[in-house]
Amino acid sequence: MPLVLPDIDWLTLAPLLVLLSTASLAALYALYNRSSKAVALLALLGLAVAAIFNLQLFVASRAGELRSSFGLRYLADQGALAFNFVILLGAALAILISYDYLKRAELEQPEYYPLMLLSASGAMVMAAAGDLIILLLGLEIMSLAVYVLSAWRQQARESAEAGMKYFLLGAFASAFLIYGIALIYGATGFFSYPQIVAGLLAEGFEQIFLATLGGIMILAGLGFKVALVPFHQWAPDVYTGAPTPVTAFMSVVVKTAAFAALLRIFAFIYPELGVLAVQSLVVLIALTLIVGNFTALVQRGIKRMLAYSAVAHAGYLALAVLAAGNLGMRAAIWYLTAYTLMNAGAFAVLTLLSDRNDHGDDLERFAGLARSRPYLAAAMTVFLLSLAGIPLLAGFVGKILVFSAAIEAGYVSLTVIAIITSVVAMVYYLRPVMYMYFREPEYEPLQTNSRSTHIAIGIAVFGTVLLGIFPGWWYSLLDLGQSLLAGL
Amino acid sequence: MISLLIFLPLLGAALMPLFREPKAGKWLALLISALTTLLSLGLWLGYDLTQGGFQYLQELPWIPSLGINYIVALDGLSLPFVFLTALLTLVSVLAEWQRDDKGFFGMFLMMQGALIAVFVALDLILFFIAFELVLMPMFFIIGIWGYDQRRYAALKFLLYSLIGSVFLLLAILATAFIASGGGMISFDYRLLLTQLPAIAAAKGVLLLISSGFLVAFLIKLPAFPVHTWLPHAHTQAPTAGSILLAGVLLKMGGYGIIRFNLALFPEAMLSLQPFLATLAVIGILYGGYVAMGQTDLKKLVAYSSVNHMGFVLLGIASLTAFGVGGAVYQMVAHGIITGLMFMLVGMMSQRTHTRTIAAMKGMYSAMPVLGGLMWLAMLGGAGIPGMAGFIGEFQALLGAFQNPATAVFAVLSVFGILINGGLMLWTIQRVLQGEPSVQMQENYDLYDLKGLELAAAAPLVALAVLWGLWPPSLSPYIDRAVQPVLELVTNVTKVAGF
Numbered sequence: 001m002p003l004v005l006p007d008i009d010w011l012t013l014a015p016l017l018v019l020l021s022t023a024s025l026a027a028l029y030a031l032y033n034r035s036s037k038a039v040a041l042l043a044l045l046g047l048a049v050a051a052i053f054n055l056q057l058f059v060a061s062r063a064g065e066l067r068s069s070f071g072l073r074y075l076a077d078q079g080a081l082a083f084n085f086v087i088l089l090g091a092a093l094a095i096l097i098s099y100d101y102l103k104r105a106e107l108e109q110p111e112y113y114p115l116m117l118l119s120a121s122g123a124m125v126m127a128a129a130g131d132l133i134i135l136l137l138g139l140e141i142m143s144l145a146v147y148v149l150s151a152w153r154q155q156a157r158e159s160a161e162a163g164m165k166y167f168l169l170g171a172f173a174s175a176f177l178i179y180g181i182a183l184i185y186g187a188t189g190f191f192s193y194p195q196i197v198a199g200l201l202a203e204g205f206e207q208i209f210l211a212t213l214g215g216i217m218i219l220a221g222l223g224f225k226v227a228l229v230p231f232h233q234w235a236p237d238v239y240t241g242a243p244t245p246v247t248a249f250m251s252v253v254v255k256t257a258a259f260a261a262l263l264r265i266f267a268f269i270y271p272e273l274g275v276l277a278v279q280s281l282v283v284l285i286a287l288t289l290i291v292g293n294f295t296a297l298v299q300r301g302i303k304r305m306l307a308y309s310a311v312a313h314a315g316y317l318a319l320a321v322l323a324a325g326n327l328g329m330r331a332a333i334w335y336l337t338a339y340t341l342m343n344a345g346a347f348a349v350l351t352l353l354s355d356r357n358d359h360g361d362d363l364e365r366f367a368g369l370a371r372s373r374p375y376l377a378a379a380m381t382v383f384l385l386s387l388a389g390i391p392l393l394a395g396f397v398g399k400i401l402v403f404s405a406a407i408e409a410g411y412v413s414l415t416v417i418a419i420i421t422s423v424v425a426m427v428y429y430l431r432p433v434m435y436m437y438f439r440e441p442e443y444e445p446l447q448t449n450s451r452s453t454h455i456a457i458g459i460a461v462f463g464t465v466l467l468g469i470f471p472g473w474w475y476s477l478l479d480l481g482q483s484l485l486a487g488l
Numbered sequence: 489m490i491s492l493l494i495f496l497p498l499l500g501a502a503l504m505p506l507f508r509e510p511k512a513g514k515w516l517a518l519l520i521s522a523l524t525t526l527l528s529l530g531l532w533l534g535y536d537l538t539q540g541g542f543q544y545l546q547e548l549p550w551i552p553s554l555g556i557n558y559i560v561a562l563d564g565l566s567l568p569f570v571f572l573t574a575l576l577t578l579v580s581v582l583a584e585w586q587r588d589d590k591g592f593f594g595m596f597l598m599m600q601g602a603l604i605a606v607f608v609a610l611d612l613i614l615f616f617i618a619f620e621l622v623l624m625p626m627f628f629i630i631g632i633w634g635y636d637q638r639r640y641a642a643l644k645f646l647l648y649s650l651i652g653s654v655f656l657l658l659a660i661l662a663t664a665f666i667a668s669g670g671g672m673i674s675f676d677y678r679l680l681l682t683q684l685p686a687i688a689a690a691k692g693v694l695l696l697i698s699s700g701f702l703v704a705f706l707i708k709l710p711a712f713p714v715h716t717w718l719p720h721a722h723t724q725a726p727t728a729g730s731i732l733l734a735g736v737l738l739k740m741g742g743y744g745i746i747r748f749n750l751a752l753f754p755e756a757m758l759s760l761q762p763f764l765a766t767l768a769v770i771g772i773l774y775g776g777y778v779a780m781g782q783t784d785l786k787k788l789v790a791y792s793s794v795n796h797m798g799f800v801l802l803g804i805a806s807l808t809a810f811g812v813g814g815a816v817y818q819m820v821a822h823g824i825i826t827g828l829m830f831m832l833v834g835m836m837s838q839r840t841h842t843r844t845i846a847a848m849k850g851m852y853s854a855m856p857v858l859g860g861l862m863w864l865a866m867l868g869g870a871g872i873p874g875m876a877g878f879i880g881e882f883q884a885l886l887g888a889f890q891n892p893a894t895a896v897f898a899v900l901s902v903f904g905i906l907i908n909g910g911l912m913l914w915t916i917q918r919v920l921q922g923e924p925s926v927q928m929q930e931n932y933d934l935y936d937l938k939g940l941e942l943a944a945a946a947p948l949v950a951l952a953v954l955w956g957l958w959p960p961s962l963s964p965y966i967d968r969a970v971q972p973v974l975e976l977v978t979n980v981t982k983v984a985g986f
Contacts, residue, residue, distance in 0.1 A: 400661075404661055
């Protein structure tokens with residue numbers, strides 16, 4: 001029997017392979033040399049090289065060259081590549097935030113960085129997946145690393161609890177996802193998206209109920225990763241318990257990857273499923289927007305508030321998922337870019353304000369910060385106002401894009417809920433701002449400084465403002481309505 | 489040119505943190521606000537009245553794929569407000585000259601830029617962005633530099649406004665989508681005006697959408713019952729904050745109703761007419777009545793604003809050329825006169841260390857110039873002939889009388905004039921007349937207005953009198969802009985067979 005080589009396009013896989021080999025190299029290097037600095041730099045270098053390959057692919061795909069590998073199972077269309085940029089950016093910011101933080105918290109072990117790269121590579125696989133099995137593989141690669149990272153502070157109970165909780169509930173979520181995949185496979189006989197759709201549309205197809213149930217299960221599994229209510233229960237504890245840079249990583253990279261996967265299957269498979277599958281997402285979004293925003297309102301700790309705010313933002317993003325076929329995909333990528341910048345930025349500021357055990361993130365610590373650390377306060381204000389959706393900052397444009405996509409797709413009442421709950425959100429985002437500017441200091445602020453964190457904050461501020469004032473260029477680059485489906 | 493009016497102040501605000509010297513901030517603010525005042529005056533004088541319409545148009549693509557563009561222009565409706573914004577910023581800077589806080593002046597410049605953008609924006613999203621952007625500096629001005637309860641007042645101000653903005657945003661998106669009719673979406677105001685039939689065809693949601701606009705603007709105006717943020721914001725804000733708040737921020741409401749509600753949703757305005765007129769009358773009577781009961785002078789002025797803004801709403805609700813023109817005139821007049829009033833109250837309380845009316849007896853005899861100007865401002869607030877307030881109020885009332893549908897509301901509002909007049913005279917009696925208490929004379933230095941303070945007050949006094957005695961310098965511009973809008977309304981009336 002002749003050996004049949006699988007259809008492998010190496011350039012398509014290049015960004016992924018770069019990350020994986022950097023991670024392995026860094027892990028090996030760490031065996032001999034315990035210097036965190038070298039490993040962190042190596043990791044950043046890996047991200048940069050991956051970004052360059054990704055850029056090359058992106059330029060090619062904009063020129064109409066649609067690459068894929070493994071027979072349309074691993075895609076390099078514009079959607080996947082744009083998501084890769086967001087993932088790489090999020091990972092780079094997280095590494096920058098981590099470096100001095102780990103030293104300060106005496107958690108410095110070089111293996112930290114390879115784990116982050118591995119997780120990011122899993123995220124990229126999810127964004128590129130054109131096949132349910134590939135999706136599952138990506139999800140597991142990404143999640144396993146994050147489980148370890150969230151328990152990085154081994155001595156602290158909260159961190160161990162965070163890791164354990166995330167792992168257990170994550171296992172549940174994976175089970176849901178696998179069950180859903182199995183059901184869809186059972187109904188159609190295929191794993192890859194185009195074949196599934198073909199199977200669903202085939203004449204005489206009778207297993208629509210089974211397939212719809214599978215779709216709902218997949219939604220539940222991915223809903224867990226992006227923290228849609230009621231699958232969000234893990235988020236506040238894990239976000240609070242994990243070391244702050246890991247929280248930043250989780251809140252941006254993991255969320256981006258899960259949304260990338262969700263958007264793709266929603267744009268492609270869900271329209272062919274029973275109406276129940278879409279309806280269940282509508283219910284989840286409404287719940288997420290209401291519960292996320294109102295629960296964030298009553299939090300005293302900033303980190304926990306940001307955790308619930310992440311839940312709420314999942315709701316806004318999911319709104320774009322609903323409109324995935326139309327403008328939603330573009331809006332979601334744009335929103336995730338903005339979200340990565342402002343959320344990672346907010347967590348970066350938080351690492352400089354909390355003590356080495358991550359304590360002291362309650363509101364009182366923010367009192368009078370504008371006087372004691374004016375630049376840090378100003379940066380935090382930019383991030384919070386952007387998260388709140390104040391104009392001329394990235395978050396506002398993201399909201400406009402998502403809302404108009406949802407209105408165009410006909411989800412007007414859901415958009416109304418989203419807009420009204422965003423007023424509630426204003427209150428909890430502005431509260432820290434009011435503490436920083438309108439109050440006298442109550443504590444002696446920590447004078448923690450860190451060059452790498454400052455760089456991360458600088459990038460995030462610059463990006464948030466730039467995307468807020470000139471949103472057009474990035475949005476026009478995301479011109480992918482047709483190519484996405486054509487690529488499948 | 490218009491863009492210069494927006495971006496010069498914004499640039500100034502952005503440069504503020506770079507200065508080492510705290511004093512440099514106010515000099516920069518003075519320079520920029522003086523420049524923009526002159527520039528806006530030049531634009532006004534250069535406006536071609538015979539041609540009318542939008543002039544000095546500037547268009548730049550911003551987010552073309554979403555139909556969002558940078559479009560700014562001036563017409564007779566926006567001209568007075570743009571000038572007012574620049575002038576009142578200049579006056580505010582002068583009134584707060586004793587401060588050496590660059591952040592404070594930076595916030596004022598930022599607010600000035602945003603306010604001007606509100607009045608010149610011809611793209612609905614640009615308008616919305618500016619509308620929201622105005623809030624942030626005011627939030628910080630009240631919250632950082634205000635009085636004891638500043639945090640509460642700042643948050644209340646912001647939340648009320650944000651709730652309005654939310655509905656505004658939703659309504660803007662919905663309007664654009666309906667007008668696009670499934671085609672390329674655009675937020676261009678001029679384009680939307682050509683799509684009026686398409687908008688009007690959306691019968692089911694028309695009232696809902698126009699209410700979205702209306703809620704935001706009524707909160708800003710403010711109309712009863714959403715006025716409750718105003719007294720707090722005013723009493724807690726520093727003097728210059730109050731000047732701009734009363735002078736320009738409230739005007740965004742009236743401007744918005746005329747620009748968007750009247751022009752884009754004439755039918756809806758027609759069916760909401762009784763409702764609006766009722767709110768207006770309640771604002772007029774209730775605002776004046778509550779002002780009577782105030783013991784804090786600043787709060788009294790704040791509530792009298794509710795009364796004045798009631799006339800604005802009544803004029804608009806009349807849907808007559810006289811009424812709407814009067815409403816605009818009244819807004820400009822109120823901006824000048826109440827701005828002056830807040831400034832004088834601020835100067836007075838700075839000297840007496842109190843704002844309690846009962847403690848401020850005999851201010852006129854202690855400080856003749858300050859007291860004299862206060863006389864003038866109070867009488868202007870009461871709407872005596874010869875001052876700008878009279879023209880606006882009178883015209884708005886006349887318009888309301890002209891339309892049979894609102895005549896009865898006009899009759900009721902006349903009592904409001906009575907209340908307001910009584911209020912102002914009574915306040916003059918309590919605050920200005922008589923001799924100051926011995927305690928006050930002994931404890932505080934009741935010095936009269938200094939040169940700089942007089943310079944700050946002078947332009948406002950001059951304009952209050954100029955526009956009181958010589959309306960042709962203002963009203964033709966307003967009428968030129970209001971006429972076409974009202975034609976839209978009249979068309980609807982004809983079609984509906986009224």
